[in-house]
Amino acid sequence: MLDDIAVLTKVAAKKTAGVLGDDLALNAQQVTGVDASRELPVVWAVAKGSLVNKVILVPVALALSVFTPAWVIITLLMIGGLYLCYEGCEKLAHKFFHSAEATAHEKELRSALVEPTVDMVELEKQKIKGAIRTDFILSAEIVVITLGTVTNSPFLTQLLVLVSISLLMTIGVYGLVAGIVKLDDLGTRLVKSAPDGTGTFKQTTGFAILSTAPYLMKFLSIAGTAAMFLVGGGILVHGVPPLHHLVEGIVHSIAEIEPAGHILAGTSEMLFNAVIGIVAGTMVLVLIAGVKRLRRTTAESEDTYH
Structure with a gap:
């Protein structure tokens, strides 16, 4: 059974890689605009909300598997694939046709850090709620895709695979998000750690981290969008026999x-x-x-x- 769980979890992880990439990019972007000292607490709050989402979604998915015919799961999987493709196109449309709105929103977030009249506690709450809502949708995608992988397996195997993939995805996504959002702090600490004239390797490494961190965020966003089309399109292709x-x-x-x-x-x-x-x-x-x-x-x- 453990072998089956390990193999099915690996297969599910591959199939949900696109959602994982998008989840990673979205959640890293959600923390933008939060004070540096509050970044990790915000990530932790969203991670706890993500676990709650999966505690809700996993029993619902198992109930669907037990009490509904197989075509219901396939239909949900197809809807999930369509949603991934739609969200990818919506991102591209927003990028190319609403770039002014995106730029204005980014400036608003940056000004919030230096504006004394802005309630930072309320800003944090809004960001956490928004990130958890986004996570619920992406977690539902992960659970449905995983359920499609284990549909023909025994109930206990389905349960353990769903729990395993939920924990792995949550720890993986929010562990990486925590690391990404603190890259700038790490780079700054390395730059300032050595007195003048010494520790040039540390300083060089710090400057390299500070200069590459913004490009990493852009790469994650692009890779996440591309992966959404790959995974969503793959689900649709496999779900339509003639096309497959x-x-x-x-x-x-x-x-x-x-x-x-x-x-x-x-x-x-x-x-x-x-x-x-x-x-x-x-x-x-x-x-x-x-x-x-x-x-x-x-x-x-x-x-x-x-």
Whole structure:
């Protein structure tokens, strides 16, 4: 049983890697704007909230597995894949079409640290609540993807795999977030640790950390978005048998090419998943935007009539 749990947990961890990357980037960004001395307490508060989310989600997932037919889990998995693709497209749309709003929000967060009239306790509470809400959605994705991996396993195996992946993801994400948000403090300490003229290696390391930390955050954001398309698209491809067989046939044909067929096949499969993810996410984004515009137009018409 332990072997089965270890193998299934490894498979689930691979499948949820995209959500993990996005979760890591989002939570690291959520702490932005918090006083340096309060960063770790805020991360700890969000981590506790994440554990509570999983305590709620794991029993719900197991109940669905026991009391509902298999197609319900597959449907939830497909919805989760669509949501990942939609969220990735929404990020790109926000980046390219609403960049002014994003810049203004970032300036607002920075000014909050130096503005004496800003209630920092309330700011922390808002950030923690927002991060826990975001974590609930991403945790639901992780639990549903994991449940799809262990659907045919015994109940006890399902329970232990879900608990294992929940603990691993929570510890992994928030441990890394804690390390990322304190990189600037580590770099500053290394720069200031040595008197002038000594300890040049420490100072060089400190300057290197300070200069690379912002790029690390950007890389995490980009990698998380890309992983959302890869994972979400992969879920959709596997959930639609004709599409899965089509992609599988193309990948197998590419794999026969010598001498780099296996490398090209793996790259091609990821590319197909990404393309499917982008197309599906764009369709959902356009649909939701159309519904919002229709509701807004209807509301304006009713106001004009009254």
